[in-house]
Amino acid sequence: MTSAQLDAARSGDKEAFAALVAPLRRELHLHCYRIVGSVDDADDVLQEVLLAAWQGLSGFAGRSSLRTWLYRIATTRSLNARRDRARRPRPAPLPPFEPPAPSGRFDHTHLQPYPDSLVNELDPAAQVVARESIKLAFVIALQRMPPRQAAVLMLCDVLDFSVGEAADMLSIGPTAAKGLLQRARSARPAPLPLDKGEDHRDLASKFADAFSRDDVDAVLELLTDQCWLAMPPASECYVEREAVGDFLRASAAGRPGGSYELAAVTAGGRPAFVCYLQGQARGLVLIEPSQDGRKIASIMRFLDDGLHRHFGMPDSLT
Known part of the structure; x- marks a missing residue:
């Protein structure tokens, strides 16, 4: 930042303002995400932050750095978003089949994973910290x-x-x-343990193969006994291998349109897959490996048909 850029931005030069905040946009977005837990909400909050900064720039006295000033705005707006969200929870889609009774509850129905590809926009030193804090x-x-x-x-x-x-x-x-x-x-x-590289890739490959074939028995072989399955924005949760298996069998038997095709991505440093049904994007599934990397400790099935766009994936497969 130069004083000339700051003076120009204060005088109403939008291009100067954009140049001032450009180096900080991704880290501010990450900060908003960590507090609100949703990429969609972080997008909205960041827009509020930049608008508030643009409108309030004349009041920036320079007693702190521009970065600190922007983080103050971002923190306040993110906390406001968390408070407001409690008054308007996201609706959960109705399943096209009769699911078994859940064995638990997942209260963070707004949760979304953060794409690793967006972290790559940071400088290498910042990426190390960011990857640990978006798991x-x-x-x-x-x-x-x-x-x-x-x-x-x-x-x-x-x-x-x-x-x-x-x-x-x-x-x-x-x-x-x-x-x-x-x-x-x-x-x-x-x-959390470090990514075990080849072990995780092998586990993810086996899961993707079994899940895309609706081979529930093969999926269950990959799970720990205490594995759990959650499906934000739904609040139902299935805890322990037997309950997860009951849900997966009901889903495979009652899902119209056949089996899923999976496209690999990474989210929060973990293996994830965009799910396509009859060629159309239908949310995302993420697996959390166990401590030793040999089994799956949890499955997150995100029922958000627009989530794939954050990962740069197409709406449909050709």
Whole structure:
């Protein structure tokens, strides 16, 4: 950023403003995503952030860096989005078959995975931090925290802002921010194991083959005993291998249009597949390998027919 760019942007030059924020757009989008847990919501929040920054740029006094100022706006808008979302939950699609009774509940119906391809837009050093903080297990843990706890954890432990800076962004005192950070750290999940590379690719290949053939027995052979299946934005969850198998059999028997074709992508550092039914995109399935990488610990089936576009995948297969 140069003072000339900032002066031009303040005087109403939209191109100068775009040049100012361009280097920060992806990291701001990631910050919004970590707090709200949804790529769609992060898109909307980022647009609000940039509009608010454009309209309020004349009030930017330069006492902090432009990056810090933008993160303050992004944090506030993301927390507002979390609060507003609680009043308007996303509707879940009705299944075209009679599913078995769920054995659990998944409360984070807004959840979406973050495409690894978007992380590649960051510089290499930032990519390392970003990949660790968009793993679904970590993002789910953030959604379970009180919103301001999640925000201060992101600001201090992921983005390296000081407690004082985080307190200023949240309009609270440093003592309160320190207390939020301590509670958030105690609830933060343990680091996940590193990607086991070839093991994960082999597991993903076996899963894709069995899932696309509706070979439920073969899928179950790949699961841990305590594996669970969730399907945002639906709240139903199936826990343990037998319950997962009951659902998959009901789905295979009652699904109109035959079996799925799967197209491989990666999301949150984990194997994922865009699902195509009769050539049309029908959401995405993501698997979480177990600690040793030899089995599948969870399956997330995202019932969002537009999710594939975030991964740069086509609406239909030819």
